[in-house]
Amino acid sequence: MTYKAKFRVWRGEGGEGKLEDFTVEVNEGEVVLDIIHRLQATQAPDLAVRWNCKAGKCGSCSVEINGRPRLGCMTRMSTFTEDEVITVTPMRTFPVIKDLVCDVSYNYEKAREIPSFTPPADVKPGEYRMKQIDVERSQEFRKCIECFMCNNVCHVIRDHEENKPAFAGPRFLMRIAELDMHPYDVADRQDSAQDDHGLGYCNITKCCTEVCPEHIKITDNALIPMKERVVDRRYDPLVWLGNKIFKRSDSKTT
């Protein structure tokens, strides 16, 4: 089962770099991250890559494999033929620090711009009562492991540095939707999604949904419903009033 694979890995730091060729052993059952680790242990001890859980749970090991955003730890070598050259590059949308490691601080900055969960002032810890069916929609979005591959693939910022200041990216637009659908959240989120976080830039191409390793339906379940809510309240003064007054029941029924 063991064979020698051909790898091309992007190497470099400080804004410069190139693809380097390696020939490396592959054993049965291995994933791309295992091969990167073998390169570290045998040929390139300073090769930089992020990882933690090795089981698709932490979202650290996001890279592009043959041009496609993937988790290195969940990409089996058996999905490639033995003579295929496997090219591993860092995520394209974020600046490279070194080799496969990017500066993902854009994502943490955006996370900080989304106003936090805002429960009503009079509910105390322990008093929350929510039906399973009412939490399920937000729970889907909370499966997010913050691999940032959706933000990496979204064309609004992938080759458009200039859009970054105004656009939170699918990950954090989904965070707004998550809070908007939380049965106890009372903050006003719909206008700011549009005005402050760039929901209007999204033209529902669904590329984000396609790469999500958690199979979250980002576009269908978060972004489109969010767009509908914005439209409803902007065009229909009654809906707008209703939203203000019946915020909680609204979020359960729409």
Next chain:
Amino acid sequence: MEIERHQYDVVVIGAGGAGLRAAIEARQQGKKTAIVCKSLFGKAHTVMAEGGAAAAMGNVNPGDSWKVHFRDTMRGGKFLNNWRMAELHAQEAPDRVWELEAWGALFDRTKDGKISQRNFGGHEYPRLAHVGDRTGLEMIRTLQQRVVALQQEDFAVHGDYEAYIKVFAECTITRLLKDGDAIAGAFGYRRETGQLLAFDTPAVVLATGGIGKSYVVTSNSWEYTGDGHALALLAGAKLINMEFIQFHPTGMVWPPSVRGILVTESVRGDGGVLRNAEGKRFMFDYIPEVFKHQYATTEEEGDRWYTDQANNRRPPELLPRDEVARAINSEVKAGRGSPQGGVFLDVSTRLPAEEIRRRLPSMHHQFKELADVDITAEPMQVGPTCHYIMGGVEVEADTGAASVPGLFAAGEVSGGMHGSNRLGGNSLSDLLVFGRRAGAGAAGYIDSLDRRPTASAESVAEAKAEALAPLQRAGENPYEVHHELQRTMNELVGIIRKADEITEALEAVQKLKERAAGVGAAGSRIYNPGWHLSLDLRNMLLVSECVARAALTRQESRGGHTRDDYPAMSPAWRRKLLVCGASPDGSAVTVEEKAQPSMRGDLISLFERTELSKYLTEEELTEYDKAVEESR
């Protein structure tokens, strides 16, 4: 290169559940707080926890209470636990879980809208608050978002998100700095750039997690190199219970590259059975004397338990983790293992495929993606994996304070709470309860100081020289030394231990220490994993030595410490804690015996005499009789 310097009131090392909860508390008490962690924010080990957080909220069974939880925890730890910690943990866990909900966590619900709770090994009632099999993710994300919420508050007031709480992600601390006896700071480097940094701070909270990377087969990630354990030792603090390591019975065994990755206990909780190569449900042969009355003795009774728990005893697959791990180990050693060196774990014959996918989504995904196994149709192959260390920094239960003034510890890096064996679900709740207490302890300590300690220039210079040394050597590849250590610990200080093997391990560790002193890291300081590993080796070797020395000293078998040459549990040994210390350069590791304080009267009276008589000495039983008499 200049050393970057920062001033804080509290520096929390670690951004898992314990570290984040500690930092939140310190900031809420008005202290300027730094959080330092090796990975990105939100990626700490806590993210991998699956099953849930144990808290006696009584949402599913109103019979539950802190007293029942306390009893279960003490039993699980074979009565070696720090009982004050077990008490605080059981009492405060519900408030800590509810607080998460008020910060935005969305746990699975009961029919009447409360937080749902699931069954787990060793817990008498359904007790684990959970979200499917991704509870750790929910917990870390909620705490992360709470930190952000506090930063937003600070931004509104001061115009700076990081005015009172700042995260230093991808930074590793390599030394704690002192002023006389007291903590004065922490020294480390940025992983991304290699930039050195020093924090001036009177209080450090260690929340660095565990040590699993000293073993080959482990469920732990690269972060688990025992840094906090080593930092504490080198700063003069003590470690207790280091001989107790939990080997989780069910890790993946195939393919080799994922060997050790966890298969959650929920698989057995939801009906999974264990079989050997002959197709036999072998666990029935391994029910120990102390548990004879609580477990089913026939397959029929065990099977009935899943539908009727009132009239049947639970199947032995649900024995505490240490028992199941040893049983699997024996089956494999006796040549009755599965083709890939484990045993079979099968849930496909118990539950319909749809139900398995619903209850165990990430297990289904994990086996499908990584092993080409469809767990709805065929058995998994599993074997023991190094999972959790019960031992850690000796702390005061109420404040998390270590013996060094200004040093605090919480979470997996601290010791005592779980005794000789941790119950599933008790870690996540431990992180919240003692994270909060350590944060408060640090805040209180600062308020009591009349002057801020300062680290000497020499100690900073020494820390700098130590950190840069591997880059300046053209020595051995650090990966080789690491692999050798992992093999040594796995084979010689693993699940089953013997005096001669442990002695051999100690000799090997000594040689590896010499080799580690000569390893070299090629390349620059920018994100250089070879350099990072060279520095981590010091910690792994030091901690491994503590584990081995304590394991050699304790001549009995209890929980996560099994001696082939001393197979019985001994009441006399229960009264002794083993305390490890080291010299500031880490060269001399010592192990001393210390008496375990007797349990408070009102707590010990929560147990029946017949049960206690399996664990306590005659003398202690006499004390027990007195306590019961008085409480009457």
